[in-house]
Every structure is written in C-alpha cells, then in structure tokens.
Amino acid sequence: xxxxxxxxxxxxxxxxxxxxxxxxxxxxxxxxxxxxxxxxxxxxxxxxxxxxxxxxxxxxxxxxxxxxxxxxxxxxxxxxxxxxxxxxxxxxxxxxxxxxxxxxxxxxxxxxxxxxxxxxxxxxxxxxxxxxxxxxxxxxxxxxxxxxxxxxxxx
Amino acid sequence: xxxxxxxxxxxxxxxxxxxxxxxxxxxxxxxxxxxxxxxxxxxxxxxxxxxxxxxxxxxxxxxxxxxxxxxxxxxxxxxxxxxxxxxxxxxxxxxxxxxxxxxxxxxxxxxxxxxxxxxxxxxxxxxxxxxxxxxxxxxxxxxxxxxxxxxxxxx
Amino acid sequence: xxxxxxxxxxxxxxxxxxxxxxxxxxxxxxxxxxxxxxxxxxxxxxxxxxxxxxxxxxxxxxxxxxxxxxxxxxxxxxxxxxxxxxxxxxxxxxxxxxxxxxxxxxxxxxxxxxxxxxxxxxxxxxxxxxxxxxxxxxxxxxxxxxxxxxxxxxx
Numbered sequence: 001x002x003x004x005x006x007x008x009x010x011x012x013x014x015x016x017x018x019x020x021x022x023x024x025x026x027x028x029x030x031x032x033x034x035x036x037x038x039x040x041x042x043x044x045x046x047x048x049x050x051x052x053x054x055x056x057x058x059x060x061x062x063x064x065x066x067x068x069x070x071x072x073x074x075x076x077x078x079x080x081x082x083x084x085x086x087x088x089x090x091x092x093x094x095x096x097x098x099x100x101x102x103x104x105x106x107x108x109x110x111x112x113x114x115x116x117x118x119x120x121x122x123x124x125x126x127x128x129x130x131x132x133x134x135x136x137x138x139x140x141x142x143x144x145x146x147x148x149x150x151x152x153x154x155x
Numbered sequence: 156x157x158x159x160x161x162x163x164x165x166x167x168x169x170x171x172x173x174x175x176x177x178x179x180x181x182x183x184x185x186x187x188x189x190x191x192x193x194x195x196x197x198x199x200x201x202x203x204x205x206x207x208x209x210x211x212x213x214x215x216x217x218x219x220x221x222x223x224x225x226x227x228x229x230x231x232x233x234x235x236x237x238x239x240x241x242x243x244x245x246x247x248x249x250x251x252x253x254x255x256x257x258x259x260x261x262x263x264x265x266x267x268x269x270x271x272x273x274x275x276x277x278x279x280x281x282x283x284x285x286x287x288x289x290x291x292x293x294x295x296x297x298x299x300x301x302x303x304x305x306x307x308x309x310x
Numbered sequence: 311x312x313x314x315x316x317x318x319x320x321x322x323x324x325x326x327x328x329x330x331x332x333x334x335x336x337x338x339x340x341x342x343x344x345x346x347x348x349x350x351x352x353x354x355x356x357x358x359x360x361x362x363x364x365x366x367x368x369x370x371x372x373x374x375x376x377x378x379x380x381x382x383x384x385x386x387x388x389x390x391x392x393x394x395x396x397x398x399x400x401x402x403x404x405x406x407x408x409x410x411x412x413x414x415x416x417x418x419x420x421x422x423x424x425x426x427x428x429x430x431x432x433x434x435x436x437x438x439x440x441x442x443x444x445x446x447x448x449x450x451x452x453x454x455x456x457x458x459x460x461x462x463x464x465x
Contacts, residue, residue: 024419025426026441032403032462033344034188040442054413056293093187098444100413101293103209103255108295109179116180131181132195132303134253135293138366138411138445140418148442152187189343211448248342256448258364258410263450264334271335286336287350287458289408290448307342 005086008122019081020044020074023140029082036151041074042143043067052142056105059144068114071147090152091126092119098146101135108133115147160241163277174236175199175229184237191306196229197298198222207297211260214299223269226302244306246281247274251303256290263288270302315396318432329391330354330384339392346461351384352453353377362452366415369454378424381457400462401436402429408456411445418443425457
C-alpha cells in the first residue's frame with residue numbers, strides 16, 4: 001500500500017526526520033484504544049529550538065506561524081514513529097495550541113493556523129479538528145509555540 | 156420528544172442564536188464515537204467580543220463570571236449546531252477554563268464558575284464535570300475568558 | 311488482593327489523606343467508560359496551598375518540582391477516592407502540567423518532572439504518559455503549579 005499522507009508531505013517539501021526526544025520523564029505518544037495522544041511539541045529542528053521568544057514582542061505573526069508549522073511537523077514525526085505509517089490515521093480530533101505571548105497580543109488564532117493549515121493540507125477533511133488556542137507567559141526551552149494533538153486511528 | 160435542555164435554557168432567559176464561526180482553520184465541534192469535543196469559545200455576542208481585558212487589572216471577578224457564562228452559552232450553541240438537539244447530550248465530562256489574568260490574580264476558580272454554574276443549572280447532575288482552570292498571559296482577540304468542553308453523547 | 315500501588319506509595323513515605331475538595335462548582339473526577347478524568351490539582355496540603363508564587367521569580371526549580379509532586383499526590387488521592395483502589399488503574403494516559411512562570415522562565419519540563427517522575431516510580435511502565443507543560447501568568451489561589459490527569463482504568 002502506498003503511503004499517501006507521507007507522499008503529500010513530501011509534495012509540500014516536508015521530509016520527516018527522526019522524532020525529537022521528550023524533554024522530560026514522559027513519552028511522545030500514547031495509544032489508548034483508537035486514540036493517539038501526542039505530547040506537546042515545541043519548534044525543535046535538528047535538536048535545537050528554532051523559534052524562541054514571545055509573540056507581541058520579539059516574534060511576529062508570520063514567524064509564529066512558521067513555529068506552529070514546525071510543531072505540527074514534529075507532531076507528525078512522532079505519529080509516524082508511533083504508528084509506522086501515517087495512513088493509519090483516520091482523523092485529527094483536537095489540537096491544543098500554546099503561544100508564548102505578551103498581555104496585549106491578540107492574534108493567537110492566526111499563529112496556531114500555522115499548524116492547523118498544514119494538518120488540513122495533508123489530511124484534507126480528515127484533518128479538520130477542534131482546537132483551543134491560548135497565550136502562555138512562557139513555554140519550555142523558551143519556545144515561541146507549543147502544540148499537542150489527539151488523533152483517531154483506524155482499528 | 157420535547158427539548159428539555161433548551162427549555163431549561165429558555166427558562167433562564169437564554170435563547171441560543173446562530174453559532175459563532177471558528178476564528179481559524181478548524182471546526183467548532185468534532186464527534187468521535189460518543190465524545191463531542193468543542194473548540195475553545197470566547198465571549199463573542201453578535202459577532203463581537205463582549206468581554207475583553209485581564210482579570211486582576213481591568214476586568215473584575217463578577218464581569219469575568221459573565222464572560223465565562225457567555226463562553227458557556229457559545230459552547231451550548233455549538234453543541235446544538237452539531238447535535239441538532241441538546242437532549243442528545245448524556246453528560247458533560249470536562250471543561251478547560253482559560254482566564255486572561257495578571258500574575259497576582261488568584262480567583263480563576265470563581266471566574267470559571269460562571270461557566271460551571273450554568274452547566275450544572277442546565278444539565279443537573281449530568282452537568283457535573285472535571286475541569287482545569289488556569290491563567291493565561293492573553294487570549295485570542297483580547298478575550299477575558301475562553302472555555303472548551305468535552306461532552307459524552309447518547310448512543 | 312493486596313493494594314500494590316498504594317503499598318509502593320507507602321514505600322516512598324507517601325500516605326494518601328482525605329481528598330482535597332474542589333474549589334469551584336465541579337467534581338474532582340469523572341469516569342467515562344474506561345477513562346478517568348481528574349480535575350487540575352494544586353499543591354494543597356492539609357487545606358492550605360503549600361507552594362505559591364512564580365517560577366523564575368520567587369520559586370526555584372527544585373521547589374517547583376516539590377509542588378508538582380504534591381499535585382501528583384493529590385491526583386492519586388482523588389483517583390483513590392473515585393476508584394476505591396488504585397490497582398484499578400490500567401495506565402496513565404496524559405498529564406497536563408501548568409507552571410506559574412515569568413516570561414523568561416524556560417525549565418517548565420524540569421518542574422513538571424516532579425509529577426511525571428512520581429507517576430513512573432509508582433506505576434512503572436504503566437505510568438509512562440503523554441504530557442503538555444506550559445507557563446501560566448497565574449494559577450488558582452496563587453499556586454505555583456497545577457496538574458491534571460487522564461487515566462485508563464481496567465474494565
């Protein structure tokens with residue numbers, strides 16, 4: 001069977017690398033029945049946080065969207081490591097979007113769209129999801145964005 | 156069958172209007188088996204955020220409770236749009252309560268009670284729920300409060 | 311049947327007391343099928359919040375870890391009150407870790423390890439979990455840390 005989802009990612013120029021290691025005493029993924037929970041991912045690339053700072057101060061909305069997109073890529077990398085094949089995903093259920101933001105920042109939704117857009121691009125209607133986007137005083141390792149995910153996987 | 160839950164809402168003077176549109180590339184509700192996930196709702200009324208600002212600064216606890224209550228009404232509006240009939244709800248499982256708050260604010264629980272109280276008023280024991288209430292540096296569109304929900308629906 | 315998990319806790323010098331009362335109009339636990347949702351717990355001991363303040367300002371990482379550990383003990387206390395016996399837990403699925411933190415704080419993961427480490431110590435491989443750790447502008451009652459949990463329980 002061809003790997004449809006991963007081919008779509010490659011069509012977007014996204015080649016999944018090795019999954020980032022968890023930065024604490026936890027695991028990146030838990031499968032519970034048909035649910036795949038993925039731990040909050042920060043915008044790490046090649047072992048380094050690529051997007052640091054706060055929206056509303058030293059990170060603009062477009063850069064924040066790139067950070068959210070990288071979090072999303074890391075979520076997919078973790079999903080692939082857990083499932084072997086992303087085609088085992090039936091649908092995305094929920095994203096939790098966390099934005100390191102100043103008190104006067106208001107564009108959290110636009111920032112997290114960097115993750116949501118990629119999910120919809122890759123999974124189509126199966127990528128449409130619920131979500132909560134909020135502003136955080138700070139995030140692990142100084143990250144500008146963090147995103148967690150809940151997928152429904154095929155039986 | 157009469158619409159018991161919506162009648163109770165109307166008894167409280169709450170008439171559900173059209174569901175607010177999602178402010179990003181996501182959907183308001185996802186049904187996964189018997190679970191209904193609803194995206195974080197902000198205190199929007201007639202297309203405008205009615206309660207802006209931060210608890211501990213320019214929004215007092217009572218106003219914050221009104222904001223949480225409006226978020227709750229928007230959650231129910233979304234649930235009705237997704238289910239057709241609120242009587243299809245078996246119980247509320249969890250609320251996520253997000254309060255735009257200053258560092259020295261401590262009454263997050265009281266604020267989110269504005270949503271919790273309405274849920275219990277409307278659903279009775281079936282409205283008793285788990286919850287996490289936290290303080291956020293800021294919220295989408297400058298909202299003072301955001302609330303997300305997870306319901307269990309009848310088979 | 312012997313109470314394996316509670317014996318392990320006692321081996322660590324942890325004796326579960328009476329479960330803290332919810333500080334709002336909600337319940338500490340909801341059982342939905344095989345899932346046990348537990349409301350966000352703050353570092354309360356004997357009715358008082360023992361760890362207050364912000365990481366990065368007036369609470370150091372080690373003290374934050376103690377706060378997270380106390381939140382974890384309170385989660386287990388709630389689980390015991392809901393289940394009667396902690397051996398009914400099949401596995402921990404997810405922790406939500408909330409750290410009251412300044413904008414320049416970066417060690418959220420280390421702080422929440424105070425909860426994660428105890429879960430793994432007590433449940434072994436069944437305690438490995440997903441998690442999201444974020445920084446909050448403030449938390450209920452001035453708490454330094456709040457942790458919520460989702461467990462899978464045996465049928």
